[in-house]
Amino acid sequence: MKPTSSKGEQAVINWYKQKKWKPFAFQNEVMQAYLLGKSGLLNAPTGSGKTYALWLPILAEFLNKNKVSTKSELQILWITPLRALAHDIQLAMQTACDEMGIAWQVACRTGDTSASQKQKQKTKPPQALVTTPESLQLLLAQRGYKEYLGTVKTIVIDEWHELLGSKRGVQVELAISRMKTLQPFLRVWGISATIGNMLQAKQVLLGSRFDEEDSVMIIADIEKKIEIETVIPEAIDRFPWAGHLGISLLPQIIDIIESGKTTLVFTNTRSQTEIWYQNILLMAPQLAGAIAMHHGSLDIEIRSWVEQALHEGILKAVVCTSTLDLGVDFRPVDIVIQIGGPKGIARFLQRAGRSGHRPGEVSKVFFVPTNTLELVEAAAMKEAVKLKIIESKPPLDLSLDVLVQYVVTLAISEGFHAPEIYEEVIQTYNYRNLSAAHWEWVLRFITLGGDSLQSYEEYKKVEIIDGLYKVQSRRVAMLHRLSIGTIIADPALRVKYMSGKNIGTVEESFITNLKPGDVFWFAGKNLEYVKVKDLTVLVKNTTKRKGIVPRWAGGRMPLSSQLSQMIRNKLSDAANGNSKEVELIALSDLFELQKKWSAIPNPNQLLIEKIVSREGYHIFFYPFEGRLVHQVMAAMVALRISRIEPNTFSIAMNDYGFELLSDKPIAIEDALEQDLFSIINYEADIRAGINQAEMARRKFRELAIISGLVFQGYPGKYVSNKHLQSSSQLFFDVFEKYDNQNLLYLQSFEEVLTQQLEFARLTEAIHRIAQQEIILRSPPRFTPFAFPIMADRLRESLSTESIEARLERIKMQLEKLADKS
Amino acid sequence: MQIQSLPTAAGYIHEVCGELLTLLPQKAIYWAAKKILIISDLHLGKATHFRKHGLPVPSEVANYNFLDLDALMLATQPKEVILLGDLFHSKINSEWEAFRQWRCQHEGIAFHLVMGNHDILKKQTYHDCQLTMHAHTYQILPFVFSHEPLNDATLGYNLAGHIHPSVKVMGKGRQSIKLSCFHFTPLGAVLPAFGNFTGTCIIKPEKTDDVFLILENSVVKM
Structure with missing residues (x-):
């Protein structure tokens, strides 16, 4: 389109030619926008050449400048969420420089970088630095950071979708707000995979100091072809329970692995990874040595070995968790297997994209259900992919713990003036609503150790010297630096x-x-x-067999609301006999029975089942809203029912519904008459129904570590602090008792509500249910929908050995009844 | 009996070696027959020690320690107080002076301190505060008081601190709650930590042990 191209552009065109690559339209678009001095967000998938899309314009601009000076000052900062990726990115960037004859040095700075290298980077800065959000914070903690970062012309945030919605993302927002003052012409670029809220993602990245005209959104026009195939079991369980089915599909899975070059087998939890690895080896001993596993609790050395082996193509398969969702491409990977419902569309696409990632190639992904009902999820997933529906990543709001950490960081390097930093901070998205009162609180917190003016003389952290907030104690500074780099992990x-x-x-x-x-x-x-x-x-x-598999907390992801919506639609198709998908046709026996014994709800109905068994009186509800929302909703419903007639319940749930169980009859009809799902006072009922304090107490741990209340310790670095040991729990207790207006304490409750309990989604669900027609059924026995929820409850209360036998027995009885009816 | 001046519903009276001990929800033991109040692990000064190092523990913590002590003294009216070690958390700070003043308000009462591992102040400091110091043990039969629990009962039934015992009580829906407790074994007993900014350690009691849980306003046997 353009008549002439600049010197830099020409160099880039030549570079592409040499590589025999053809630049994509989006790569050209980024070039134009960048050379015009704009900031922006590039929406491009992994493996589309997104690194070059930004790196080459940067080099082109440099070549366009007449003076080809390679002064030793930092020009480009490149942020990546994974330190494992930093090295590969640095290599790619350096190679491009070398090939284009630009004498730039690209360096890497992460938690793994040695002290001497860091020192070298400080005295003789490289032109470009690849680093992580934590390391960027550490740069701000260095004396002289203003001069060091003040020369940076462009900051690039890679995999922004990963950082958005996390506290690490907030750290990035804050760092950008500071750098924008040091360098008013700073350009900010983000690279993000597709999420549901791209415009908001851009807004969060740039904050309010960037005008609309100065920034662009560029969407890669790459149509990624994905082929999804569901592995459909030969015999369909009418009474499914989680975890049972998958293993019986092992022969098919091994066939798939054998058919390809390298397969990534994704599971949803670390425990599942262990179990599947074990079972694949048992069934296919010939794969010994050619398969490996990868998850977050394995030693870093083992993980690095697996990654290296993947690159070299010497592995036939790797069983893994989300730890391999991201990262550089493993070229040999041509097949992805997803075991169990992936629970989210974005995650599924990300995983699918790990195979056939080169432009033009097809990503091949097999879905293996772990219970028959997950076939509905498979059908829903396919539909969502077809319709290009994808989840949003909601950004965080007012993360005061991160702000406390940030201002102390500034206080240990050069000190700061409060009005200046306040002006910067409120330009970020996270703190756009930070009131002056909250800001004052933060300042008092770091200088006086709290709100109270009593006995403040002895508090020593940040001091105010001629209006400059500054940390004097070297010990405080050291502890703070160590805690910035800490990743919040479960003990x-x-x-x-x-x-x-x-x-x-x-x-x-x-x-x-x-x-x-x-x-x-x-x-x-x-x-x-x-x-x-x-x-x-x-x-x-040991050679002893029959070991138990460790469980790690936080393994289970809840079903996303977009996928829930799709599932409700698919079920409605099934109810009306309109199913076309193979997955749903395979389930026709199950649906038939569900209809016969109870009903299949359509999208404007809520199904409730009332069942009496030897265990007691059960009520099953099926909102199809995901485990977390069900947990809270169940607590609310239980509370409301027991107001009508005092009762105690045990509660169980899965992603499709929840169960209340009691040893005496449950007055469900009365409760429904009195509007069980009324939106009036539901917020109060929810707060009363769940033990929010206990959840907040757990959440508080993260806040306490980030804001520096407790020191987590640091591998390999022993700090003598015998009389300063405490736990976040202890802090939570004393705040609760003596300072319950502490904003960090209050934030833990807020985070439980908005993040953990997905309050917005819950509100939406309750409003939806309030409009729905309620179908109450009394099936003779556990229905196909009810059985998996009950099975989940039993499994958690009993030992594994006895439960498997017992569940099988119940299932057999139900099958017999189903055949007779 | 003195017990009557106590909020009796609150304490749990437990018989050990023929003596009646009142286990108080204020995390102390009152030996009514001898009018002795036994308190362990106050860790005074801890909040201020933390604050001096930039860790923002609410400063009210320190004040409430003294308010709790006042309430306890008023309820029991003891003739003697035995402190089972870890009276002061670390190096001296302003909270010691507050303690000294508090001590002066109770002139007529004898105070005994069995030294704990945290008690690192100068001897003179303790003397100035009219505390009778005991390096390891202090004996009033049938009991022997120490900071760390003793392994044998040759000197008497041992009452000690140091552990900060608690137990995890499981509730419904896989919820659990940690409660401070008194832990009685055949050889001796461990008191809960009195200080309100002290952590706890979850114990695993044997079948032969008795555990008394501290609830809001009462003590119950587990």
Whole structure:
């Protein structure tokens, strides 16, 4: 379109030619926008050449400047969420420089970078630096950061969709707000995969100091072809329960693995990864040595080895969790298998994209249901992909813990003037509503240690010297620096061989239930527990079989609301006999029985089932809103029912519905008459129904670490602080008792409500239900919809051995009844 | 009996070696027959110690420690107070002076301190505060008082602190709550930590032990 191209553009065109690559339209678009001096957000998938899309315009602009000086000052800052990626990106960037004859140095700075390298980067800055959000904060904690970062012309945030909605993303927002003052012409670019709220993503990235005209949104016109195939079991369980079905599909899974070059097998939890790895090996011993596993609790060395082996194409398959969702492309990967419902469309697409990632190639993904009802999820997923529906990543709001950390960071390097920083901070998206009163509170908190003016003389952290907020104590500064780099992890114990080799980490609660001599299955090995010493679990290999698999908290992802919506639509198709998808046709027997014994709701109905069994009186509700929303809704419903007639319930739920169980009859008809799902006072009822304080107490741990209330410790760095040890729990207790207006304390409740309990979604669901027609049925036995919820409850209350047999027995009885009816 | 001046519903009277001990929800033991009040692990000064190092513990914590002590003294009216160690958390700070003043308000009462691992102040400091110091143990039969629990009962039934015991009580829906407790074994007993900015350690009692849970205003046997 354009008549002439500049010197820099020409160099880039030549570079593409040499590589025999043809630039995509979006790559050209970024070039034009960048050379015009704009900021923006590039929406491009992994593996589309998105790094070059931004890096080449940067180099072109440099070449266009007449003076080809390569002064030793930082020009470009490149932020990546994963430090494992930093090195690969740096390599790609450096290579492009070298090939275009630009004498730039691209360096990498992460938690793994040695002190001497960091020192070198400080005295002789590279022209470009690839780093993580934490390391960027650490740069702000350095004396002289203003001069160091003041020369930066462009900051690029890679994988912005990963950072958006997290506190690390907020750290980035704050850093940008500071750099924009140091360099008023700073350009900010983000690179993001597709999410539901792209415009908002751009708004959060740029904050309010960027005009609309100065910024662009560029969408990669790459049509990524995805082929989704569901592995449909031969025999369909009419009474499905989670985890049971998947393993019976092993022969098909092994066939798929054998058919391709390299397969990534994604599971939803770390425990599932262990179990599947074990089972694949049992069924296909010929794969020994050619398959591996990868999850967040394995030692970094093991993980790096697996990643390297993936690159080299020497592995046939890797069983993994979300730890391999992101990152550089593993070229040999040509097949992806997803085991169990992925619960979200974006996550599923991200995983699917790990295969056939080169432009033009098709991503091939197999979906393996772990219970028959997940076939509905598969059909819903396919529909969503077809309709290009995708989840949003809601940004965080008013994260005061991050703000406390940030201002202390500024106070330990050069100190700060409060009015200047306030002006900057309120230009960010997160703190756009930060009131002057909240800001004052933050300042008092870091200088006086709280709101009270009593006995403040002894508090020592940030001091005000001639209006400058500054940390004087070297010890405070050191502790703070160490805590910036800390990743908030669950308290975990290291697992090591007696000989000293690291294997990974398990949670403390798992180990406390083990006795020496017990066998557990971890990292694909049978390990015998020997003892715990200095927060380390010592183990040795054993030939004993039948170990238990560790459980890690937070493994289960809830169903996203977009996918829930799709599922409700698919069920309605099934109810009306309009199913076309193979997945749903395969389920026709199950649907038939569900209809016969009860009903299948359509989107404007809520199905409730009332069942009496030897266990007691059950009520099942099916809002199809995901486990988290069900948990809260169940608590609210239980509270409202027991107001009519006092009763106690045990509660169970899955992604499709929830169950209330009592040993006496439940007055559900009365409750429905009195408007059980009324929107009046529901917020108060929810607060009363759940033990929010306990949830907030757990949430508070993260806030306490980020805002520097407790020091988590740092691997390899021992800090003598014998008399300063405490826990976030202890802080929570004293705030609760003596300072319950503390904003960090209050924030923990807010975060439970908005993030953990997805309050907005819950509100929406309750409004929807208030409009729905309620169908109350009294089926003779547990229906196909009810059975998996009941099974989940039983499994959590009983030991594994006895429960499997018992569930099978119940299932057989139900099947018999179903055949007769 | 003195017990009557107590909020009796609150305390739990437990018989040990023929003596009646009142286990108080204020995290202390009152030995009514001898008019002795036994308190462990006050960790005074801890909040201020933290604050000096930039950790913003609410300063009210310190004041409430003294308010709690006042309430306890008023309810029991003891003739003697035995402190089972870890009276002061670390190096000296303003809270010690507050304690000294508080001590002066109770002139007529004898105070005994069995030294704990945190008690690192100068001897003179304790003397100035009219505390009778005991390096390891202090004996009033049938009991022997110490900071760390003793392994044998040769000197008497041991009353000690140091552990900050608590138990995890499981509730419905896999919820659990941690409660401070008194832990009585055949050899001796461990008191809960009195200080209101102290953590706890979850104990695993044996079948032969008795555990008394501290609720809001009462003590119950588990």
